[in-house]
Amino acid sequence: MIDRISRINLNLIVSLHLLLQELSVTKAAQRQYISQSAMSKNLAKLRELFHDPLLMKAGNELIPTNKALQLAPEVAKLVQTMEGLFSPQDFDPSECRKEFTIAATDYVSEYMLPKALAELYLMAPHICINVQNWDKQTYQLLKEGKVDLGTTIQDPNAKDIHASLINRDHFVCIMRHDHPLSGQAKLSLPDFAQYHHAVITVGTDKTTAIDRALAEHGVTRKVRLRVSSYPSAVNMVAQSDLLLTLPSHIAKRLSQDHPVTIKPLPVHIDEFDCTLQWHHRNHQDPAHRWFRTHLTQLIQQQELGPISRGS
Incomplete structure (x- = not known):
């Protein structure tokens, strides 16, 4: 077995990992800093090594074979292990001069990041931090590699994305204090469907889970407002008859600044994970590991608990 392994060029494993990620010879070559022809030769060697085409053409695209799909998670683990072997183990945040880019919603930027970033600057005074909108x-x-971290609801279909849990939450409905439905202890499904709705368009796709649950009851929301800002959406709802469905910890925080009432939804929707996410390419980087670990902890220390479903 050792004799066989010794004859394998480990760069081929890296090539296979990148090819399975990109499904493109050109893009994989760019990430490995080799020519397209060199990557094509590596793919030919890999096909011979595994006795399988691995990637097959379908029109202008490459699609993985069943063998490639089976190999993908094992190859990713192997590359991760190799990265760990050759990564420096010591890291001093006080000497770090890296630049980190965080993608977040305006709610996260305004209410969750300021206190956390202030603490990070005390520990690592030379780092630079860019905050941009999640879209x-x-x-x-x-x-x-143009964004280092993102804060959003976990997307189980996102490939090669790692995540650390910030909190678990569920959806609630908000409306203005004197809304015609505000006096009801619980919203009925007909009432929920009768009124017009606002939706938040930033972050991962939140509307699918909501609309899927409603569709099971034969209900479709009448969306009349789409807004990319959480505070703006809540402010608009506070001055209209619109209903807005959003995570409960956000509703709880923004209700302190706007005259709105929070109600449980008339349908059950599973809880979801609010997470800090990063790509596998940064998983073993010591500076990135330090930054994301402390950012997660500092955000968790804030009051992010969801309100009770029965509130």
């Missing part, structure tokens, strides 16, 4: 391109930016 539908963020997962691609994480993959490309």
Whole structure:
């Protein structure tokens, strides 16, 4: 077995990992800093090594074979282990001069990051931090290394993304204090469907779970307002008859600044994880590990507990 392994070029394992991530010879070559022709030769060697095509053309795209899909998680673990072997173990935050980019919603930027970042600057005074909006391109930016961390609801379908749990939460409905439905102890499904709704368009796709649950009861929301800002959406709802569904810890915090009432939803929707997320490419980096670990802890220390479902 050792003799066989000794004849394998470990760079081929790295090439296989990148090819399975990118499903593109060109992009994989760029990430490994080799030419496209060199990556094509590596793919040919890998096909011979595993006795399988691994990636097959389908129009202008490459699709993985069943063998490749089986190999992908094991290859990712192997590359992670190799990265750990050659990564420096000592890290001094007081000497770190790295720049970190965080993608977050405006709610996170305004209410959760300021206190956490102030503490991080005390421990690592030379770091630079960029905060930008989370949008539908963020997962691609994480993959490309242009964003280091993102705070959002966990997407189980996101590939090569790691996550640390900030808190678990559930959805609630808010409305203005004197809304026609505000006097009801519980919202009925017909009433919920009767009124117009606002939706938040930033972060990962929150509307799918909500609308899927409603569809099971034959109900479709009448969306009349789409807003990319949490505080703006709540402010608009506080001055109209619109209903807004959002995570309970956000509703709890923003209700302190706006005249709104919080109600449980008339349908059950599973709890979800609010997380800090990063791409596998940064998983073993000592500076990144230090930054994300402390950022997670500092956010967790804040009051993020969800309100009771029965409130």
